[in-house]
Amino acid sequence: MAKVHVTELVLRDGHQSLIATRMQTADMLPICGKLDSVGFWSLEAWGGATFDACVRFLREDPWERLRQLRRALPNTRIQMLLRGQNLLGYRNYPDDVVRAFVQKSADNGVDVFRVFDAMNDLRNLRVSIDAVKAAGRHAEGAICYTTSPVHDIPHFVELAKALAEMGCDTIAIKDMAALLTPYTAFELVRAIREATNLPVHTHSHATSGLAAMTHLKAVEAGATIIDTCIGAFAEGASHPTTQSLVAALAGTEYDTGLSLPLLEEISAYFKEARKKYWQFESEFTGTDTRSLVNQVPGGMISNLANQLKEQGALDKMNAVLDEIPRVRQDLGYPPLVTPTSQIVGTQAALNVLTGARYKSVTNEVKLYLQGRYGTAPGRIDDAIRKLAIGDTEVITCRPADLLADELDKLRGEIEHLAQSDEDVLTYAMFPDLAKTWLQERAAGSLKPEPLKPKGADAQEAPPRTAADEYRITLHGETYLIKIAGSGRQDSGPRPYFVSIDGVSEEVLVETLNEVTLANTAGAAPRSSKPAGAADQKPRASHPGHVTAAMPGNIVDVLVQVGQSVKAGDGVLVIEAMKMENEVQAPIAGVVISIFTQKGDAVTPDMALVEIQPE
Numbered sequence: 001m002a003k004v005h006v007t008e009l010v011l012r013d014g015h016q017s018l019i020a021t022r023m024q025t026a027d028m029l030p031i032c033g034k035l036d037s038v039g040f041w042s043l044e045a046w047g048g049a050t051f052d053a054c055v056r057f058l059r060e061d062p063w064e065r066l067r068q069l070r071r072a073l074p075n076t077r078i079q080m081l082l083r084g085q086n087l088l089g090y091r092n093y094p095d096d097v098v099r100a101f102v103q104k105s106a107d108n109g110v111d112v113f114r115v116f117d118a119m120n121d122l123r124n125l126r127v128s129i130d131a132v133k134a135a136g137r138h139a140e141g142a143i144c145y146t147t148s149p150v151h152d153i154p155h156f157v158e159l160a161k162a163l164a165e166m167g168c169d170t171i172a173i174k175d176m177a178a179l180l181t182p183y184t185a186f187e188l189v190r191a192i193r194e195a196t197n198l199p200v201h202t203h204s205h206a207t208s209g210l211a212a213m214t215h216l217k218a219v220e221a222g223a224t225i226i227d228t229c230i231g232a233f234a235e236g237a238s239h240p241t242t243q244s245l246v247a248a249l250a251g252t253e254y255d256t257g258l259s260l261p262l263l264e265e266i267s268a269y270f271k272e273a274r275k276k277y278w279q280f281e282s283e284f285t286g287t288d289t290r291s292l293v294n295q296v297p298g299g300m301i302s303n304l305a306n307q308l309k310e311q312g313a314l315d316k317m318n319a320v321l322d323e324i325p326r327v328r329q330d331l332g333y334p335p336l337v338t339p340t341s342q343i344v345g346t347q348a349a350l351n352v353l354t355g356a357r358y359k360s361v362t363n364e365v366k367l368y369l370q371g372r373y374g375t376a377p378g379r380i381d382d383a384i385r386k387l388a389i390g391d392t393e394v395i396t397c398r399p400a401d402l403l404a405d406e407l408d409k410l411r412g413e414i415e416h417l418a419q420s421d422e423d424v425l426t427y428a429m430f431p432d433l434a435k436t437w438l439q440e441r442a443a444g445s446l447k448p449e450p451l452k453p454k455g456a457d458a459q460e461a462p463p464r465t466a467a468d469e470y471r472i473t474l475h476g477e478t479y480l481i482k483i484a485g486s487g488r489q490d491s492g493p494r495p496y497f498v499s500i501d502g503v504s505e506e507v508l509v510e511t512l513n514e515v516t517l518a519n520t521a522g523a524a525p526r527s528s529k530p531a532g533a534a535d536q537k538p539r540a541s542h543p544g545h546v547t548a549a550m551p552g553n554i555v556d557v558l559v560q561v562g563q564s565v566k567a568g569d570g571v572l573v574i575e576a577m578k579m580e581n582e583v584q585a586p587i588a589g590v591v592i593s594i595f596t597q598k599g600d601a602v603t604p605d606m607a608l609v610e611i612q613p614e
Helices: 010-018 029-038 050-058 062-072 095-108 126-134 153-165 182-196 211-221 242-249 260-275 298-310 314-330 340-353 363-369 382-389 407-414 421-429 431-443
Strands: 005-008 042-047 078-082 112-115 138-144 170-175 200-204 225-228 469-474 477-486 494-500 503-509 552-557 570-576 579-584 589-594 609-612
Touching (some): 005 242, 010 042, 010 050, 010 078, 010 260, 042 050, 042 062, 042 112, 050 062, 050 421, 050 431, 062 421, 095 126, 095 407, 095 421, 112 126, 126 138, 138 153, 153 182, 170 182, 182 200, 182 211, 200 211, 211 242, 242 260, 298 340, 314 340, 340 363, 363 382, 363 579, 407 421, 421 431
Parallel strands (some): 005 042, 005 225, 138 170, 200 225
Antiparallel strands (some): 469 477, 477 494, 494 503, 552 570, 589 609
């Protein structure tokens, strides 16, 4: 009798999809005994965004979480999601870092590695898969499912055959945008089974409302493992409900053999646990059939909405959603999954916010067009590539072949704080973030972001304080706020520039009374602030003033006073919407003033550099 196995997602993709990956380890451990007794094929509990969230928000050691889960789940496979050569970060890592990360993940408790590449570029998967096999663990090769003129069933079958030849133990169909329809799933699973004879594992978000039907047809075609999530964290942007699928298959040849009463006990626990995280609930985590038209994953929609809100441009959301498919076509139809979803989404937002397509191009898009993320599935628009990177050579080799080993270098940079190889690998993923985390750990000052008590006012105002960095909660979202400076006040409201979770924003404040610091005893006059401070930047008033296309933070200043530049030369690098953008000279001439420096928060009306025509 055929049997279908279940991978439970509540410890990773469930809370990642619905409460921004905020579940703390302390709320996972008490229920692990019951989870361990269910008989799941595996429990997905690590990887994806959990690593980032542990360090950035929860202030936990992600490696210690893994070790604790391993001890608490002695009878169940622990599964993780790995982005191939990107690991759990957002860039390609050298092979020595990839091998070390996989080995340490295995040593600390991972049994099953689901390995994918956002481009479906097989070259970006080989080292990770080889490392998984060398560690004696289960390698699951994942195909990122999408739809486009260049994606069809024969294409995906060829990818599956190549993954099988690499030594994968199972093949996963990863439907991150809820685009896979039931009958297409039937055809695809049957074709992969016939071509590889490997077990097929299906993963489909419930965003479009199709996933439960898709799993059922996949099972009928021969899929033997399905991804589901316990009811308390299921449906919408998450996954089909575990109890529902177990009930649907009960008494058939596909019976999972899992206990519904036990599953209900587990769901009741998580229903209560979820209440603690109410401030992270989002209106964009329900069923959203727009993904069937614009092919945008549910998680990407919520991320874009938050970023546009930070830019004061949430009213442009529909225009950005319309632009995303056009940018995706220009870039050769990459599947929209981290990091390509962010690359495409941010460029689409720039195209809309600047009022001109590709007037400003992110550095990540430029790297993509150079082949630094891998080979695009389809044809890239030649005019867009020329506009973005000019005559820069496009690489054809595996991108990581251009990267030198860096593990020893990383150890040297962090040896004064790192207590283990795991600490070094955390630093490799997120250098600045991890360094701060390690410093706070050494000082004993690690504290998770606060959970608001049940029933607290979601619109609580920030405390009145003279501090320049603090946390506030507004409309159910908690933000890290850092004051960067204030603009000039010629008349009307004064602009204040703040960093919100690392993203620059402008806040207009109309003062009802104000003390002039220059006339206050003991206070320094405003003009004593160092050059580059936010309130020293003049307003842009002529063509030689270089401005940013949107609010952001200065990452680098590329010119010096006295330097000659041509129109189009890079002058500054600004980070906006989590992507870096090169700000170019609007005219040819000589740089006569620089009004900004690395780390400054800037807005579009500021003059950042002044160029005098030659």
